[in-house]
Amino acid sequence: MIDLARRIHEVEARISSACAACGRSPESVELLPVSKRQPSALIREAASLGYRCFGENYVQEGSAKAQELPQLEFVLIGPLQRNKAKPALQHFHEILSLDRPELATRLRQMAEELEVTRKVWIQVDLWDEATKMGGCTQNDLPALMEALGEDPRLPLQGFMAIPPPERRKAFQEVAQLRALWQDTLGRPLRLSLGMSDDLEAAIAVGSDQVRIGTAFFGSRRGQI
Numbered sequence: 001m002i003d004l005a006r007r008i009h010e011v012e013a014r015i016s017s018a019c020a021a022c023g024r025s026p027e028s029v030e031l032l033p034v035s036k037r038q039p040s041a042l043i044r045e046a047a048s049l050g051y052r053c054f055g056e057n058y059v060q061e062g063s064a065k066a067q068e069l070p071q072l073e074f075v076l077i078g079p080l081q082r083n084k085a086k087p088a089l090q091h092f093h094e095i096l097s098l099d100r101p102e103l104a105t106r107l108r109q110m111a112e113e114l115e116v117t118r119k120v121w122i123q124v125d126l127w128d129e130a131t132k133m134g135g136c137t138q139n140d141l142p143a144l145m146e147a148l149g150e151d152p153r154l155p156l157q158g159f160m161a162i163p164p165p166e167r168r169k170a171f172q173e174v175a176q177l178r179a180l181w182q183d184t185l186g187r188p189l190r191l192s193l194g195m196s197d198d199l200e201a202a203i204a205v206g207s208d209q210v211r212i213g214t215a216f217f218g219s220r221r222g223q224i
């Protein structure tokens with residue numbers, strides 16, 4: 001408990017100084033703890049320290065935790081297969097990894113059938129990462145936007161990305177993409193950029209949410 005509290009405090013302090021360095025208010029950055037491959041007991045501790053919403057990568061693992069901890073919220077940040085659209089909509093409050101038109105179509109059908117509303121974010125990959133981590137390319141983005149069709153059941157929040165660490169301009173590129181689509185859609189969009197190792201750079205380009213796993217919870221357990 002003391003360890004967790006200390007780590008959380010350190011992450012919060014890093015966010016505050018990153019905000020101070022670029023003239024942003026610390027409240028403008030949401031800290032999303034990433035609890036993949038972390039035990040439920042640790043998530044409960046984080047909840048007792050004030051955190052209510054957690055990022056999970058795997059539908060099965062996240063669904064199990066959501067059922068075990070119904071007082072908390074889980075959001076999906078990992079790749080989503082079309083055939084898992086239903087459990088994803090049932091157990092996660094938001095989906096941050098929408099990355100292709102077929103998935104948007106499937107999610108719209110299932111959301112209608114289940115009569116649920118879920119916030120979604122589009123995961124982009126502007127660097128041809130060979131879709132290792134998923135992500136929509138810039139060319140495919142208009143088709144994805146059209147497939148999503150401003151469906152009120154799946155309100156678009158903004159863009160999520162996991163840029164290659166060696167690509168120094170990557171965060172800036174996603175920020176430009178956001179600006180472009182804000183103009184096109186005529187409304188504000190959010191950015192979910194930045195993880196344990198690079199949250200400062202993400203905050204500097206205007207990220208609204210940082211997704212923090214190891215710096216928050218400590219090292220992860222083996223593959224589940």
Ligand SMILES: *Cc1c(COP(=O)(O)O)cnc(C)c1O
Pocket residue numbers: 034036057077078162195196197211212213214215
């Ligand atoms: C695991 C993961 C994170 C957290 O990574 P850390 O480096 O442990 O902070 C954030 N976002 C996504 C999409 C992840 O898969």
